[in-house]
Amino acid sequence: MNLLEQIRSVWRIIGRNKVRSFLTMLGIVIGVMAVIIVMSVGAGAQSLILNQIKGMGSNLIGILPGKADEKGPPASVMGVVITTLKTDDIKALVKDIPTLTAGTGYVKGAETINWGEQKTDTNFTGVSAEFIDVEDAPVERGRFFTEEEDRTAARVVVLGSSVAEDLFGDQDPLDKQIKIKKTLFNIIGVMKKRGSSGMQNQDNQVFVPLNTAQKLLLGINYVSFARVKVDRAENVDSAMEQMAFILRDRHKIDNPENDDFSIRSMAQGLDAVTSITNALKMFLAAIAAIALVVGGIGIMNIMLAAVQERTREIGLRKALGAKNRDIIIQFLVESITITLIGGIIGIILGILISYAVAKTAQGMGYNWDFVVSLSAIAVGCVVSVGVGLLFGIVPARRASRLDPIEALRHE
Amino acid sequence: MALIEVKNLEKEYVNEAIVTHVLYNLNFKIDKGEFVAIMGPSGSGKSTLMHILGFLDKASGGQFIFNGRDVSTLHDDELAEMRSSQVGFVFQSFNLLPRTTVLENVILPLVYTSTPARKREELATTALNSVGLSHRLNFLPNQLSGGEKQRVAIARALVNDPAVIFADEPTGNLDSKSGLQVMQILQELNADGHTIILVTHEKYTAEHAKRILRIKDGEIISDELVANRQFATGAKELIK
Ligand SMILES: Nc1ncnc2c1ncn2[C@@H]1O[C@H](COP(=O)(O)OP(=O)(O)OP(=O)(O)O)[C@@H](O)[C@H]1O
Ligand SMILES: [Mg+2]
Numbered sequence: 001m002n003l004l005e006q007i008r009s010v011w012r013i014i015g016r017n018k019v020r021s022f023l024t025m026l027g028i029v030i031g032v033m034a035v036i037i038v039m040s041v042g043a044g045a046q047s048l049i050l051n052q053i054k055g056m057g058s059n060l061i062g063i064l065p066g067k068a069d070e071k072g073p074p075a076s077v078m079g080v081v082i083t084t085l086k087t088d089d090i091k092a093l094v095k096d097i098p099t100l101t102a103g104t105g106y107v108k109g110a111e112t113i114n115w116g117e118q119k120t121d122t123n124f125t126g127v128s129a130e131f132i133d134v135e136d137a138p139v140e141r142g143r144f145f146t147e148e149e150d151r152t153a154a155r156v157v158v159l160g161s162s163v164a165e166d167l168f169g170d171q172d173p174l175d176k177q178i179k180i181k182k183t184l185f186n187i188i189g190v191m192k193k194r195g196s197s198g199m200q201n202q203d204n205q206v207f208v209p210l211n212t213a214q215k216l217l218l219g220i221n222y223v224s225f226a227r228v229k230v231d232r233a234e235n236v237d238s239a240m241e242q243m244a245f246i247l248r249d250r251h252k253i254d255n256p257e258n259d260d261f262s263i264r265s266m267a268q269g270l271d272a273v274t275s276i277t278n279a280l281k282m283f284l285a286a287i288a289a290i291a292l293v294v295g296g297i298g299i300m301n302i303m304l305a306a307v308q309e310r311t312r313e314i315g316l317r318k319a320l321g322a323k324n325r326d327i328i329i330q331f332l333v334e335s336i337t338i339t340l341i342g343g344i345i346g347i348i349l350g351i352l353i354s355y356a357v358a359k360t361a362q363g364m365g366y367n368w369d370f371v372v373s374l375s376a377i378a379v380g381c382v383v384s385v386g387v388g389l390l391f392g393i394v395p396a397r398r399a400s401r402l403d404p405i406e407a408l409r410h411e
Numbered sequence: 412m413a414l415i416e417v418k419n420l421e422k423e424y425v426n427e428a429i430v431t432h433v434l435y436n437l438n439f440k441i442d443k444g445e446f447v448a449i450m451g452p453s454g455s456g457k458s459t460l461m462h463i464l465g466f467l468d469k470a471s472g473g474q475f476i477f478n479g480r481d482v483s484t485l486h487d488d489e490l491a492e493m494r495s496s497q498v499g500f501v502f503q504s505f506n507l508l509p510r511t512t513v514l515e516n517v518i519l520p521l522v523y524t525s526t527p528a529r530k531r532e533e534l535a536t537t538a539l540n541s542v543g544l545s546h547r548l549n550f551l552p553n554q555l556s557g558g559e560k561q562r563v564a565i566a567r568a569l570v571n572d573p574a575v576i577f578a579d580e581p582t583g584n585l586d587s588k589s590g591l592q593v594m595q596i597l598q599e600l601n602a603d604g605h606t607i608i609l610v611t612h613e614k615y616t617a618e619h620a621k622r623i624l625r626i627k628d629g630e631i632i633s634d635e636l637v638a639n640r641q642f643a644t645g646a647k648e649l650i651k
Binding site for chain 2: 012312313316317318319320321322323324325326404405408
């Protein structure tokens with residue numbers, strides 16, 4: 001029995017029961033779609049992490065105020081304001097630990113920035129002069145602010161590249177004055193475009209001296225987080241220990257249980273991202289598995305009904321010389337064709353959704369690559385054929401075992 | 412050597428401890444080229460006997476020897492192989508595949524042989540030609556009259572060039588004119604050398620054969636040549 005005939009006959013069955021076939025395929029479609037998304041999102045998240053490492057370097061250590069539970073995020077990330085981490089803490093760390101080469105605290109805010117009639121909504125970030133060493137952030141034009149300017153809370157600002165573009169277009173922003181929160185700032189530099197390397201868009205923000213941001217713009221005396229740079233990656237662990245020791249000393253903490261800070265290396269930060277994406281993948285994989293089983297049972301159901309409906313046909317085929325094997329193959333080809341069609345639809349939908357996810361992530365400034373590997377498509381095909389085979393075998397065997405005479409007598 | 416030899420053949424059906432004895436101690440031979448009618452009242456076991464002779468069912472006792480081979484020793488696949496290569500069936504109720512063209516219906520038995528795909532269509536067309544249906548190749552069964560359906564079934568039965576063609580009440584669902592056409596085709600096939608075994612309960616239909624085996628209650632009550640054979644000549648001309 002040739003394959004083309006078989007597939008034509010499946011096409012007839014599907015055509016005869018359009019709604020039923022569609023509902024049957026739905027499980028397979030969703031299952032395979034989830035498989036494709038799992039693999040594609042996994043690859044996308046991986047690219048995000050890799051790009052992050054590339055963008056930030058692996059010898060950075062982050063300090064967040066507030067105690068962190070083992071692996072979970074510290075309370076400060078969850079929107080709770082903790083005021084214990086100060087600029088002087090960071091300065092002390094860099095001064096006392098020889099392997100630390102630079103460090104900066106960060107404060108952030110969102111403001112509308114005006115230049116004459118032009119305005120743009122953006123974030124301002126207060127950092128110390130060492131910021132450009134910590135993050136290896138190059139200045140394209142002009143200069144970054146100095147320690148002196150930071151200390152005196154000077155009203156100077158360095159623009160991110162996209163802010164400069166939004167406000168000034170082709171004009172030179174250097175030495176112009178912009179208004180942030182009714183205060184005039186002198187533009188002394190423009191950062192080089194950093195793209196969306198890292199977890200957020202680095203170009204849509206402006207940098208002001210940390211002191212200026214704290215006193216003039218926010219009215220606070222703490223930093224919301226800090227980063228220090230270690231000279232070599234292999235010194236990260238010992239530096240982290242010394243940092244904890246010094247911070248406990250400065251904050252008069254005897255018991256590490258009572259820490260009011262948490263120290264994370266970049267690698268640990270990435271672990272958190274990885275564990276989030278892994279959880280997402282597990283969730284999608286569970287959906288995939290459930291949908292595939294439901295879809296498979298649907299296939300079994302439709303094939304059992306087909307065997308019932310076509311008992312006479314089976315009897316006739318046997319009377320005309322079909323062996324049991326021929327009947328099994330016929331019904332397996334049918335169930336596999338149905339699941340494969342569902343699988344192909346699922347693959348297409350999965351690719352479209354992964355593409356949408358990647359585009360959305362990119363639009364939000366994440367460096368998320370859209371990856372659909374050939375192996376994901378192959379897995380999708382194999383899974384759908386496998387489901388057809390697995391759930392088609394029972395009906396196919398039942399068909400092949402029918403007694404030809406009884407089958408021919410079937411009404 | 413006889414094509415078919417039946418010795419002390421017995422058949423009983425066993426359904427949940429209820430034993431129905433259907434055929435008792437049958438003995439006969441059929442040679443190549445014969446045209447035998449198996450005749451008897453309803454329930455006498457005609458179809459049961461035909462199913463055994465056509466490798467669709469197995470005897471419960473005695474021997475059925477086909478072409479020198481003891482059929483009781485054959486496995487399922489070997490029986491399927493015999494059905495595929497040695498016999499063709501024509502049923503009372505046509506049994507054409509619905510929504511499948513006349514040509515494809517006739518090709519169906521060839522699908523289970525090693526006949527190359529190109530050759531299949533050619534053989535099927537030839538078979539349909541010989542039953543006068545070359546103008547209906549792409550019709551669907553529900554577009555055919557009863558007589559035409561049965562002629563498609565005959566074409567399907569002979570497309571494998573089988574040793575025996577079995578016809579179980581082939582005229583049972585037909586008006587007398589279409590019935591005659593079918594009988595004429597069977598007589599012509601027999602004249603061309605095909606062995607034909609016809610099952611019927613009508614004396615008139617049975618008399619188109621050369622020999623009649625009468626069964627009653629599962630036993631052969633007579634086995635004789637037809638004295639006044641009926642010839643369905645001219646019926647086929649009505650086809651064209
Ligand atoms: N699977 C079965 N189980 C039990 N008894 C059966 C079975 N098949 C047939 N029989 C019995 O065997 C007997 C012979 O049946 P068979 O179909 O051979 O008769 P027949 O001569 O062809 O009759 P008809 O002319 O009505 O077709 C009947 O009494 C029938 O009830
Ligand atoms: Mg009968």
